[in-house]
Amino acid sequence: MTEQRKKILETVAYLKKLLPLNYRAKLVLIVEENYKLPKNIKI
Amino acid sequence: MRDAPATFDKDAFDNSLHLLLARAENLNFLIIKGRLHFFDGVEMRDIAHYIYCLKYLGVEKILSVDEVGFLNPRFKCGEIALIYDHINLMGDNPLIGENDNELGIRFPDMSNAYDSGMLLKASKVFLDNKIKLNESVYLGITGPESETEAEARFYREIGSDVLGYSLIPENITAVHAKIKFTAIGLITRELIADRMKSDTRTEKVREKERINNLKKAEGILNKILIALLKSL
Numbered sequence: 191m192t193e194q195r196k197k198i199l200e201t202v203a204y205l206k207k208l209l210p211l212n213y214r215a216k217l218v219l220i221v222e223e224n225y226k227l228p229k230n231i232k233i
Numbered sequence: 234m235r236d237a238p239a240t241f242d243k244d245a246f247d248n249s250l251h252l253l254l255a256r257a258e259n260l261n262f263l264i265i266k267g268r269l270h271f272f273d274g275v276e277m278r279d280i281a282h283y284i285y286c287l288k289y290l291g292v293e294k295i296l297s298v299d300e301v302g303f304l305n306p307r308f309k310c311g312e313i314a315l316i317y318d319h320i321n322l323m324g325d326n327p328l329i330g331e332n333d334n335e336l337g338i339r340f341p342d343m344s345n346a347y348d349s350g351m352l353l354k355a356s357k358v359f360l361d362n363k364i365k366l367n368e369s370v371y372l373g374i375t376g377p378e379s380e381t382e383a384e385a386r387f388y389r390e391i392g393s394d395v396l397g398y399s400l401i402p403e404n405i406t407a408v409h410a411k412i413k414f415t416a417i418g419l420i421t422r423e424l425i426a427d428r429m430k431s432d433t434r435t436e437k438v439r440e441k442e443r444i445n446n447l448k449k450a451e452g453i454l455n456k457i458l459i460a461l462l463k464s465l
Contacts, residue, residue: 192333198282202289205252209290213254215263217465218287219458220297220403223251223267226448228455231257233264 301418311449314418337409373401386426
């Protein structure tokens with residue numbers, strides 16, 4: 191395994207601990223830090 | 234040969250990027266708020282890192298929103314650009330270095346870098362809502378300085394409609410990782426070569442107008458954002 195993938199899997203393991211069990215989302219929205227999201231999106 | 238990211242680790246998700254769990258009209262999706270920018274001295278592979286992480290989290294599609302300047306004289310500040318292709322003039326690439334075949338193949342095909350199916354669905358949402366849609370070739374450059382008049386003329390002549398500093402490494406990595414990708418530009422700056430010298434606004438005024446244009450474009454996008462996400 192490359193060092194690159196090893197680090198990716200470490201980060202993924204860390205993120206999975208933060209996510210609810212069995213959480214699955216197939217879509218991602220990427221925005222800048224200062225983007226004002228509409229109020230009807232619940233975070 | 235480059236392999237591991239030089240500086241990026243999981244802490245970046247706490248410090249630079251905010252991974253948010255979002256829900257709207259029965260749609261669950263993730264939001265990454267914040268970006269790593271190449272002009273901040275971040276390695277391309279560090280930017281690639283969070284895209285690969287999405288792959289391992291089961292993500293299949295990305296909608297990325299970036300602020301852009303326009304080179305196409307038919308466009309206006311405060312409008313939206315739907316990006317269907319790009320030109321990489323960043324002088325770097327997140328795939329340079331050892332290739333891990335588990336992440337993606339050595340020579341990924343960029344002929345559908347901005348997924349045509351997603352573009353079609355996004356276009357329909359814009360048309361249905363009677364929002365002007367500027368189909369664009371995105372030029373990726375490093376920034377952070379603004380463009381010279383000669384650069385703006387050159388960028389337009391090689392076929393670019395808008396330019397920005399952020400999308401290229403995200404897109405190339407997504408293609409490599411087989412994540413479908415589409416992108417929207419929020420048009421905030423005019424970069425029409427022949428008009429640049431006659432622009433007498435102060436830097437302060439320009440910055441204020443840029444922020445106003447960003448708010449205007451965000452407002453337009455936000456009106457259809459959920460419909461757009463649901464359509465993808």
